[in-house]
Amino acid sequence: MRSQIYEWTNTAQNGTGFTLFRRSTDTSVALASGTETSIFIGGVGYNITKPAETTATQFVVIEDVSCTPDANTQLLNGGNTQIRINTTNYFQNPDVTQQTGIPGTASPYPRGYQNILKTFDLYPDIYVLPGQVWDVLYTQGDRTLVTATPADVVAVFVKYTLYDGPDALIANKLLELGITVNPNNVDWYKRTLIEQQSASMGGMA
Amino acid sequence: MAMRSQLYEWTATASIVDIQSSIFIGNTGNNITKPAETTATQFVVIEQVASSGSNPGGSATGTYTSTAGNAGLHMFAQVRINTTDYFLDPDNKPNDGIPGTASPYPRTLTLQPSFSLYPDIYVLPGQVWDVLVTQRGAANNAQAVQQCFVKYTLYDGPDALIANKLLELGISVSPANVDWYKRSLIQQQSAVVA
Numbered sequence: 001m002r003s004q005i006y007e008w009t010n011t012a013q014n015g016t017g018f019t020l021f022r023r024s025t026d027t028s029v030a031l032a033s034g035t036e037t038s039i040f041i042g043g044v045g046y047n048i049t050k051p052a053e054t055t056a057t058q059f060v061v062i063e064d065v066s067c068t069p070d071a072n073t074q075l076l077n078g079g080n081t082q083i084r085i086n087t088t089n090y091f092q093n094p095d096v097t098q099q100t101g102i103p104g105t106a107s108p109y110p111r112g113y114q115n116i117l118k119t120f121d122l123y124p125d126i127y128v129l130p131g132q133v134w135d136v137l138y139t140q141g142d143r144t145l146v147t148a149t150p151a152d153v154v155a156v157f158v159k160y161t162l163y164d165g166p167d168a169l170i171a172n173k174l175l176e177l178g179i180t181v182n183p184n185n186v187d188w189y190k191r192t193l194i195e196q197q198s199a200s201m202g203g204m205a
Numbered sequence: 206m207a208m209r210s211q212l213y214e215w216t217a218t219a220s221i222v223d224i225q226s227s228i229f230i231g232n233t234g235n236n237i238t239k240p241a242e243t244t245a246t247q248f249v250v251i252e253q254v255a256s257s258g259s260n261p262g263g264s265a266t267g268t269y270t271s272t273a274g275n276a277g278l279h280m281f282a283q284v285r286i287n288t289t290d291y292f293l294d295p296d297n298k299p300n301d302g303i304p305g306t307a308s309p310y311p312r313t314l315t316l317q318p319s320f321s322l323y324p325d326i327y328v329l330p331g332q333v334w335d336v337l338v339t340q341r342g343a344a345n346n347a348q349a350v351q352q353c354f355v356k357y358t359l360y361d362g363p364d365a366l367i368a369n370k371l372l373e374l375g376i377s378v379s380p381a382n383v384d385w386y387k388r389s390l391i392q393q394q395s396a397v398v399a
Binding site: 003004005006007020022023024048049050051052053064066109110112113115117157166167183187198 | 222223258260279291292293294295296298300301303304306307309313314315316317318319320322323324340341342343374375376377382393
């Protein structure tokens with residue numbers, strides 16, 4: 001079980017394209033209002049080499065997603081974040097039509113900046129089952145971001161827990177039982193197994 | 206003395222811009238005399254890592270901007286066990302670690318944590334561990350301070366043995382679970398005596 005994080009910013013060398021390595025000289029990459037981009041492989045700002053996916057022995061639980069707020073009154077120029085599992089977007093309108101996901105104003109990153117605090121808590125968490133591809137899509141808000149402009153830097157932050165090997169098996173078992181997958185419940189399941197084993201053997205070694 | 210809460214605070218005295226520097230033996234800021242390592246009878250659980258925070262967007266100064274003294278820092282802290290970095294991108298490539306923006310030190314009303322280190326990170330007996338910090342922004346304020354804070358629990362002697370046992374059983378190592386294991390042992394012993 002490992003706690004993992006990913007921070008995306010729309011910054012790259014010379015304010016164009018994407019980068020696989022951060023540098024202090026990176027500047028903002030332009031992003032038009034309403035544009036949707038993957039924070040992993042979208043070709044804008046900090047990216048990784050391939051889509052985020054789980055292997056057959058991995059289980060991912062996404063616990064928090066936040067981004068720069070889009071609050072005109074405070075001169076913040078962020079947007080919204082959507083989570084996609086395989087080809088399905090997680091957040092939908094009540095009429096099952098598409099929406100852009102969590103507003104940065106509801107789940108701000110950084111938290112507290114310009115006195116904007118968290119309104120939205122991602123609970124229940126989002127599960128990425130073994131073999132699935134997942135993505136976080138950022139949609140730029142009302143303001144168009146301009147190249148190499150300090151005020152036009154936006155960010156997305158994702159916190160997730162990666163369960164691997166036996167812990168991934170237990171995570172699957174918990175899912176099957178309808179129990180929330182979190183480190184506490186994985187521990188509880190292990191303790192239950194141990195206590196059952198101890199009881200059948202007449203004591204713990 | 207068997208379980209002890211410990212902390213380490215580091216403050217930079219030289220530039221760490223685009224350089225990954227150890228907070229223990231990086232030759233900048235306050236350092237210690239040798240790499241951080243556990244002996245054969247010690248077990249360390251790292252519970253919190255935080256570094257100087259700064260804010261993206263919303264200000265007209267700096268590449269990674271803020272209205273506060275740490276404008277433009279964009280600092281990160283990575284945990285390394287032996288030679289392996291703990292925080293990886295989804296493509297399994299080591300990243301710069303926890304952004305100070307997500308886990309700020311110090312915490313303020315306008316800069317609060319988005320991240321809490323859970324599950325914790327274990328340093329097993331005989332392992333070397335380190336915290337590597339880097340700055341990926343250009344600070345635009347002479348008053349900017351680069352700091353890092355680490356909170357960990359040191360299990361020593363019998364408690365380190367129990368910590369190892371818990372790890373073997375696949376149970377989280379925490380003071381509560383070490384206590385639970387001790388209570389289980391005592392209850393079993395009492396049952397046998399009775």
